[in-house]
Amino acid sequence: MAPPTILVDAFSPHTKGSIKEIAESGNLSSIPGHYNFSQSESQQLPDPVSTEDIPTIEFNLLVNGTPDQRSQVISDLGHACSEWGFFMVVNHGVEERLREQMLEVCRDFFDLSEVEKGKYVGRNVLDPIRCGTSFNPSVETVFYWRDFLKVLVHPAFYSPEKPADFRDVTNEYCTRIRGLVKELLKGVSESLGLVPCYLEKASELETGLQILIANLYPRCPQPELAMGIPPHSDHGLLTVLMQNNVGGLQVKHNGKWVLVNPLPNSFLVNTGDQLEILSNGKYKSVLHRAVVNDQSARISIAIANGPSLGKAVAPAPQLVDSEHTPAYCEMTYREYVEFQQSNSLDGKSCLDLVRLSNI
Numbered sequence: 001m002a003p004p005t006i007l008v009d010a011f012s013p014h015t016k017g018s019i020k021e022i023a024e025s026g027n028l029s030s031i032p033g034h035y036n037f038s039q040s041e042s043q044q045l046p047d048p049v050s051t052e053d054i055p056t057i058e059f060n061l062l063v064n065g066t067p068d069q070r071s072q073v074i075s076d077l078g079h080a081c082s083e084w085g086f087f088m089v090v091n092h093g094v095e096e097r098l099r100e101q102m103l104e105v106c107r108d109f110f111d112l113s114e115v116e117k118g119k120y121v122g123r124n125v126l127d128p129i130r131c132g133t134s135f136n137p138s139v140e141t142v143f144y145w146r147d148f149l150k151v152l153v154h155p156a157f158y159s160p161e162k163p164a165d166f167r168d169v170t171n172e173y174c175t176r177i178r179g180l181v182k183e184l185l186k187g188v189s190e191s192l193g194l195v196p197c198y199l200e201k202a203s204e205l206e207t208g209l210q211i212l213i214a215n216l217y218p219r220c221p222q223p224e225l226a227m228g229i230p231p232h233s234d235h236g237l238l239t240v241l242m243q244n245n246v247g248g249l250q251v252k253h254n255g256k257w258v259l260v261n262p263l264p265n266s267f268l269v270n271t272g273d274q275l276e277i278l279s280n281g282k283y284k285s286v287l288h289r290a291v292v293n294d295q296s297a298r299i300s301i302a303i304a305n306g307p308s309l310g311k312a313v314a315p316a317p318q319l320v321d322s323e324h325t326p327a328y329c330e331m332t333y334r335e336y337v338e339f340q341q342s343n344s345l346d347g348k349s350c351l352d353l354v355r356l357s358n359i
């Protein structure tokens with residue numbers, strides 16, 4: 001088979017529009033060649049996928065439980081972070097109505113005209129509002145079956161002008177998620193043997209960077225040949241994810257891809273690179289990816305919660321001793337995010353690049 005000849009410059013997704021537009025144009029029965037990963041040398045599809053029970057965290061017991069119940073949840077959190085880097089949160093108190101509204105405003109955004117969405121085509125990772133397609137199209141030769149919208153929502157809050165209710169709904173939702181993350185991080189700190197406020201302080205969470213990422217994966221006529229989002233880890237502390245009722249997320253666990261089937265009304269939470277650094281590698285930032293399907297469009301909404309951009313992040317001194325030397329170099333979160341964006345990671349975590357060689 002001939003190698004792919006499509007170059008980013010010759011076929012910029014920004015000029016040709018979204019994958020939504022391509023997927024919805026006529027009766028598409030096969031995917032364009034530059035979405036076909038079987039032609040790519042760098043990505044291999046698919047690996048065997050298994051189903052396993054994913055750890056579940058009872059949020060209500062973490063914040064309102066008896067001391068014994070709270071201790072149990074903290075121990076569950078510790079296990080989830082060290083063994084999986086991934087867990088489901090149930091009984092979190094965020095109303096189903098708000099979650100549905102979030103999905104609606106994000107769907108309405110993707111339904112805007114290409115011209116309207118084109119206002120937000122951005123190039124830089126820290127642009128306040130950025131809409132695009134694929135994963136990192138400036139360095140890719142085969143594209144991902146995904147459109148995205150990324151909005152910075154904290155410490156300064158931004159919103160596209162349309163749809164009209166996007167601003168209010170996302171502001172409320174992201175504020176609620178910040179509350180959830182703050183409590184989860186207290187539990188995670190305690191599970192590391194640190195004081196409850198450790199991670200909050202060490203990451204300057206009050207001015208922490210929060211990013212809303214809405215992903216649209218349209219129906220794909222040949223899902224076995226395409227990929228929605230490639231294996232990656234998230235750069236922040238904790239990412240809180242939900243989806244419409246369509247599956248596709250997979251997490252890497254013990255060397256295998258595990259299909260995630262969330263419990264109704266639950267949030268999916270994964271650990272990010274900054275948590276791995278702060279915990280000196282005790283909690284691994286989990287690799288995850290999203291596959292596509294030929295039945296229904298999938299929408300996922302990830303809220304990434306990270307340290308303050310100016311905060312220099314390093315392993316907690318309490319987790320460093322003669323047996324556990326510092327495993328990562330200190331870097332501000334801004335440097336880390338920009339460093340990640342400037343590297344073609346090709347399925348690897350940016351952490352591989354900042355890990356000190358002594359572990």
Ligand SMILES: O=C(O)CCC(=O)C(=O)O
Nearest residue numbers: 213215249288290300302
């Ligand atoms: O669509 C998904 O389930 C995963 C999305 C994701 O990993 C991300 O936006 O970082």
Ligand SMILES: [Fe+2]
Nearest residue numbers: 232233234288
């Ligand atoms: Fe992710």
